[in-house]
Amino acid sequence: MTEPLRLGIAGLGTVGTGVIKIIRRQAALLEARTGRTIQISAVSARDASKDRGVPLGDYAWETDPVALATRDDVDVFVELMGGHEGAAKDATEAALAAGKDVVTANKALLAIHGQALAEQAEAAGRVIRFEAAVAGGIPVIKSLTEGLAGNDVTRVMGVMNGTCNYILTQMEATGQGYNALFEECDRLGYLEADPNLDVGGIDAGHKLALLASIAFGTKPAFDNVQLEGIQRISLDDIRHAADMGYRIKLLGVAQRTARGLEQRMSPCLVPANSPLGQLEGGTNMVVIEGDAVEQIVLRGPGAGEGPTASAVMGDICDIARGFRIATFGQPATSLEEAAPAQTSLPAPHYLRMSLQDKPGALAKVAAALGNAGVSIDRMRQYGHSEPTAPVLIVTHKCTSQILQTALEDLAKTGVVEGEPVALRIEEL
Amino acid sequence: MTEPLRLGIAGLGTVGTGVIKIIRRQAALLEARTGRTIQISAVSARDASKDRGVPLGDYAWETDPVALATRDDVDVFVELMGGHEGAAKDATEAALAAGKDVVTANKALLAIHGQALAEQAEAAGRVIRFEAAVAGGIPVIKSLTEGLAGNDVTRVMGVMNGTCNYILTQMEATGQGYNALFEECDRLGYLEADPNLDVGGIDAGHKLALLASIAFGTKPAFDNVQLEGIQRISLDDIRHAADMGYRIKLLGVAQRTARGLEQRMSPCLVPANSPLGQLEGGTNMVVIEGDAVEQIVLRGPGAGEGPTASAVMGDICDIARGFRIATFGQPATSLEEAAPAQTSLPAPHYLRMSLQDKPGALAKVAAALGNAGVSIDRMRQYGHSEPTAPVLIVTHKCTSQILQTALEDLAKTGVVEGEPVALRIEEL
Numbered sequence: 001m002t003e004p005l006r007l008g009i010a011g012l013g014t015v016g017t018g019v020i021k022i023i024r025r026q027a028a029l030l031e032a033r034t035g036r037t038i039q040i041s042a043v044s045a046r047d048a049s050k051d052r053g054v055p056l057g058d059y060a061w062e063t064d065p066v067a068l069a070t071r072d073d074v075d076v077f078v079e080l081m082g083g084h085e086g087a088a089k090d091a092t093e094a095a096l097a098a099g100k101d102v103v104t105a106n107k108a109l110l111a112i113h114g115q116a117l118a119e120q121a122e123a124a125g126r127v128i129r130f131e132a133a134v135a136g137g138i139p140v141i142k143s144l145t146e147g148l149a150g151n152d153v154t155r156v157m158g159v160m161n162g163t164c165n166y167i168l169t170q171m172e173a174t175g176q177g178y179n180a181l182f183e184e185c186d187r188l189g190y191l192e193a194d195p196n197l198d199v200g201g202i203d204a205g206h207k208l209a210l211l212a213s214i215a216f217g218t219k220p221a222f223d224n225v226q227l228e229g230i231q232r233i234s235l236d237d238i239r240h241a242a243d244m245g246y247r248i249k250l251l252g253v254a255q256r257t258a259r260g261l262e263q264r265m266s267p268c269l270v271p272a273n274s275p276l277g278q279l280e281g282g283t284n285m286v287v288i289e290g291d292a293v294e295q296i297v298l299r300g301p302g303a304g305e306g307p308t309a310s311a312v313m314g315d316i317c318d319i320a321r322g323f324r325i326a327t328f329g330q331p332a333t334s335l336e337e338a339a340p341a342q343t344s345l346p347a348p349h350y351l352r353m354s355l356q357d358k359p360g361a362l363a364k365v366a367a368a369l370g371n372a373g374v375s376i377d378r379m380r381q382y383g384h385s386e387p388t389a390p391v392l393i394v395t396h397k398c399t400s401q402i403l404q405t406a407l408e409d410l411a412k413t414g415v416v417e418g419e420p421v422a423l424r425i426e427e428l
Numbered sequence: 429m430t431e432p433l434r435l436g437i438a439g440l441g442t443v444g445t446g447v448i449k450i451i452r453r454q455a456a457l458l459e460a461r462t463g464r465t466i467q468i469s470a471v472s473a474r475d476a477s478k479d480r481g482v483p484l485g486d487y488a489w490e491t492d493p494v495a496l497a498t499r500d501d502v503d504v505f506v507e508l509m510g511g512h513e514g515a516a517k518d519a520t521e522a523a524l525a526a527g528k529d530v531v532t533a534n535k536a537l538l539a540i541h542g543q544a545l546a547e548q549a550e551a552a553g554r555v556i557r558f559e560a561a562v563a564g565g566i567p568v569i570k571s572l573t574e575g576l577a578g579n580d581v582t583r584v585m586g587v588m589n590g591t592c593n594y595i596l597t598q599m600e601a602t603g604q605g606y607n608a609l610f611e612e613c614d615r616l617g618y619l620e621a622d623p624n625l626d627v628g629g630i631d632a633g634h635k636l637a638l639l640a641s642i643a644f645g646t647k648p649a650f651d652n653v654q655l656e657g658i659q660r661i662s663l664d665d666i667r668h669a670a671d672m673g674y675r676i677k678l679l680g681v682a683q684r685t686a687r688g689l690e691q692r693m694s695p696c697l698v699p700a701n702s703p704l705g706q707l708e709g710g711t712n713m714v715v716i717e718g719d720a721v722e723q724i725v726l727r728g729p730g731a732g733e734g735p736t737a738s739a740v741m742g743d744i745c746d747i748a749r750g751f752r753i754a755t756f757g758q759p760a761t762s763l764e765e766a767a768p769a770q771t772s773l774p775a776p777h778y779l780r781m782s783l784q785d786k787p788g789a790l791a792k793v794a795a796a797l798g799n800a801g802v803s804i805d806r807m808r809q810y811g812h813s814e815p816t817a818p819v820l821i822v823t824h825k826c827t828s829q830i831l832q833t834a835l836e837d838l839a840k841t842g843v844v845e846g847e848p849v850a851l852r853i854e855e856l
Contacts, residue, residue: 022578022720032645032758033577131575137721139567139575146574146751147559147567149461150450150741217460275703275727292450292738293565293728299703300724310720313578323574323751330460 004037005320006073008100010065010091011080012045015105015132017052018309019078019316024054030313034320041073069095076101076319078312084108096120096128103315105132105308108197110327111206111222114213118332128327129315134207135160135284137307138300139314144214144288145329151290153215155255157428161204162282162302163190164230164250168267169280171238172247178233190282200229204252205265211286212254212263213328218338220328221263226344226400228266232421237352240392241269246350247277251426257345261338269350269425275299276428287428343401344424348377351395353410353420354388355381361415365391368413372406374398388417394425432465433748434501436528438493438519439508440473443533443560445480446737447506447744452482458741462748469501497523504529504747506740512536524548524556531743533560533736536625538755539634539650542641546760556755557743562635563588563712565735566728567742572642572716573757579718581643583683585856589632590710590730591618592658592678596695597708599666600675606661618710628657632680633693639714640682640691641756646766648756649691654772654828656694660849665780668820669697674778675705679854685773689766697778697853703727704856715856771829772852776805779823781838781848782816783809789843793819796841800834802826816845822853 007023009016023030023038030038042060044067062068069077069091077095079102081088088109095102102121104110110117110130121128131141135158144153159165167181176184182199185191190198197203205225213220230250241248246269254263270276275297279285284302289295301307328335355361362381369376378394395403403422410416435451437444451458451466458466470488472495490496497505497519505523507530509516516537523530530549532538538545538558549556559569563586572581587593595609604612610627613619618626625631633653641648658678669676674697682691698705703725707713712730717723729735756763783789790809797804806822823831831850838844 018720026578026580029580029645030578032762035759138724139571142570142575143567146746146749147570147742148738149745150454150458150738152454152457217457278706290738292446292734292741294732294735296566296726296728298724298726301722304722306720307722310576310578310718313720314575317577318574321574321751321753323749325749331463334460 002036004039006039006041006075007078007316008041008068008071008074009043009078009080010068011082012043012052013080014305015308015312016045016080017054018305019080019312020054022309022313030317034317036320038316038320042068042071044068065091066094069100070098074100076103076316078316079104079106082106082108084112089113092117093120096124096126099124099126101126101319102128103312103319104128104130105312107133107203107206107210111209111220114210114220114327115332115335118327122326122332127319127324129318130210131315132308132311134210135286136300136302136304137310138284138286138298139311140211140286140298141214142314143296143298144211145325148288148290148293148296151292153288153290155253155289156211156215156286157251157253158208158211158284158286159249159276159279160207160252160284160286160302161198161250162284163198164204165279165283166190166281168230168233168238168248168250171235172242175235177235178231199231201227201250201265204250208252208254208263208265212261213335215254216256216261216338217330217335218261219335221338221340224261224263224340226264226266230267233267236390237421240352241350242272244394245272246270246425247272248423249276249279251276253426257341259343260341262341262344264344267423269423270428274428343399346397346399348397348425349395349403350423350425351393351420353391354417355391356415356417357387357389358415362391364413364415365410368409369406372409373402374406430464432467434467434469434503435506435744436469436496436499436502437471437506437508438496439510440471440480441508442733443736443740444473444508445482446733447508447740448482450737450741458745462745464748466744466748470496470499472496493519494522497528498526502528504531504744506744507532507534510534512540517541520545521548524552524554527552527554529554529747530556531740531747532556532558533740535561535631535634535638539637539648542638542648542755543760543763546755550754550760555747555752557746558638559743560736560739562638563714564728564730564732565738566712566714566726567739568639568714568726569642570742571724571726572639573753576716576718576721576724579720581716581718583681583717584639584643584714585679585681586636586639586712586714587677587704587707588635588680588712588714588730589626589678590712591626592632593707593711594618594709596658596661596676596678599663600670603663605663606659627659629655629678629693632678636680636682636691636693640689641763643682644684644689644766645758645763646689647763649766649768652689652691652768654692654694658695661695664818665849665851668780669778670700672822673700674698674853675700676851677704677707679704681854685769687771688769690769690772692772695851697851698856702856771827774825774827776825776853777823777831778851778853779821779848781819782845783819784843784845785815785817786843790819792841792843793838796837797834800837801830802834
């Protein structure tokens, strides 16, 4: 018989306990599928006294995750603590240095330190697997890295933050505003400790940076992701979008352009009847386009105990089966430094602004846009009770760079109150 | 440097030439990703003189696929000929006997002879990979076998025959009948040489048998798939279904029940606004449900040169990377013989029949159904010019066994002309 595969699991939150439950419940199935016993040698978490609903008495307890990661009876370090500095990083580095493979759900750690960790792992002949870090239970890393390995990937897109998608779909469904729904998410425990990770698009941006690296053979470059959160989306925007047959989604797009690697995570209008437009609540969706496969759409739960633990187990089973693959699908030392695109491919845009109610204001707006090279497809001024008039504009296709110039010129007209909301319209 | 991976490709139709194009176009990418050069040593096809749009001069030519499969300079036999007997089977067996790995797109071969081939392969330490055999470019075999390896799979469903889905969606979109669209598909080359493979549900049934084997750890058992084609679906059925908020799809469902393994491939009504209901044309969709992951939906092109070649290349890259896995996800000798379910889980059903226009006919139908234990949710008799009256019935939930008894009793009433159309309504 082959030796058992011995795990050290650091972090016993939702995902950690989910993994332990699967290993306890499905021991026979896992052994039939991988040919090895998958066993837990040791676990670690901050609080040893807490009841987590799973018996932990069979496993050694380590208070220090670094000690856990380097134990002789651990083959695979399973990092489920989170955070891109401190314990998670230290323990991952220590695990690799001690010759362990690593399975992690930590998108921030890999988006920020992935290149260095991958180089360390590969120099030591170790693997880092992270299916659970992107889009929860959806096997998207595996699909992209392995199933679609014959493709020159042309574009990767996705809705990958369930909390944002929940807020946006609930705004339309219930007519509640952003702030009310943000508070509801807070009460329901849907938000990260730092909510800006969710609503600011950072968490989803980490995921996009990882997908982009695998898709395009580039070093993960989270700093180059153009980030915009959903905090400024109003009920009006949701309704205007719906009127025009669109929904607003926090959408990530990564694509190689003649001007560099475009990576953006921002609220966009997508056709309401498209697969992305129809995505409700906490469900995630990733769209992968390649020169051979055309388009693949993967949909599933983006978070939660079972789905995330399922992804972690997929990685553990791969290691048990002896699958060895470079962290980002090709050797880390061969990944290119991708020049970030200074502008995006042209697209129509949605603009909403508040206009001072004085003669010629609308003409000044139109002139500013036109002079910057932004041509107007549709424009509407709404009736209003406030001293400012809400104005809605849909532009013809323009690049983000040109739009940026136009927005700066708009500010100079002196007739626009506050900052306009500008959202890309993504035809899929 | 690691040795190149040397392929022998048998069958130079759409998929075979697609694979050759990818290998020629993406040589550097494939090498970066797998760490090995992927090269073609030899090819074979029936007609050596045909221009296939790719240069073949670099490769040795074999007229006999068995000779190709056993060449010393071939590591992987790529079987893209099709057919479950004859050359494809002989060459696959010969390849395994000669110590080659096998990559195939041949659903019929594996659905019918998969168990024996898997046992032969595993006894010889060889792998058989077949991503391209199911759902074209969608990495569904990989997702199920590897990504979801931590799950006890509860149900697998899918629309996996693009031609049938094209006919069914075009019936609704254009108002043309089945026969006209069948002829259109024939002209467009969408049909298999034996069209019953498509419209009779056999091709999709082969795919379902393969998914069921992997999902449930059972020997592939195509003979146990309850098969029903789309030939009897009329425009009326399509319209009635639409009136009630449904679409008709050729849907495969495999699930383990207390009464055995249920495997059926048949036209079903699915909610029009569900992901399966919205699937248009030749696109495929597979839904996988597991105890941990909840539900994953995979969508993509079910056929065509690029997508199918993409799937073949994924398998080839896995072999190049050294991934070794049992054909059906666990050792063939450990697969169970699944008892086929004699009946399906209860569901509402749609019935359409032609009733003789005489007093008491409808009462006889209602009585026959009621006596068999089928209770009626809705019933409608339409106005008509023919001597028979079209009657539409939606039943409450019943098993296929009870429905079968009811249909036999209906025939005995002597008031029903011909055989009723009975379709399951699948709530997703």
